[in-house]
Amino acid sequence: MATNRMRNHLRTVGIELFMTSDGETARGLVSHLAWIVGIGAEIAANTAPGSDLARRQHAMLRNLVQIATEGCAWRAALAEQIWTAAQEGHDLMVRHPTLGLAVLAGADHLAARVAAGDVCISDVAGAEIYREAAH
Template sequence: MSRAKLRNRRELCRSHPVATAVAKAQMASHMTTVSIAIYMTADGEPARDLLAHLGWVIGIGAEIAAVVAPGMAQAKRLHAALRIVVQLSTDNAWQAAQAGVLSDAATEAKDLLVAHAGIGFDLIPSGDYIAGRIRDGIASLTDVAGAEIYSTEPKGVTG
């Protein structure tokens, strides 16, 4: 598909009220399915597909939060949740104890995606990238920003 056609399609998706309503309904339905899977997955079970879904939505939500409210608690929470998802993927084992945290993070990320769909649309390739790495079992914590991006210390200054 040419760049012009892709750009036109993106603009239509961003501005058309019916497309927006359909996307919101699909997101809500998908999140219901993911939320059920979060709480129904057995402790210790490999859950690559679930983790990939969580990585996609939480990753995009974390990036949106970093754009609209950089350095705020919401962005930090979502980046931390994404790091948990990647760690679970690395361990190849679901931790039922993380279900509440990850469910809350996924809901928060979904709400950000709905509220800032234009920003989120541009981040889909990044979400697809991390989700693919999680699904393939090759994601690592180096794929996700850590606490260092929230440091208030100027780089290169020693005390």
């Protein structure tokens, strides 16, 4: 039942993602996507640090936060890549529900900062996490 609700929510977000016009202010959408991808990024960083999946999730989370810091003007050209990252984040939540719950507070906090217009790029780790994963 919970998995169906999550899938339905993701579908709703996906429809909005592809229907939002380029340049349109999309604070709620960006907030939802930062939540989904944020959870995925944290799960990937914990289960497969430094992997291609972890790097993709992290890079997309940084992109979403960058969009948020610029007023949440939607970038339709990124919709396909963002959708892929959201699906990956969702799949990670389904495969690792306990870890997903463990990182939920951080994702909630980030999404709330996006929604409030208070997020900063420094709220998400930078490339230094890859150097740490290599050691």
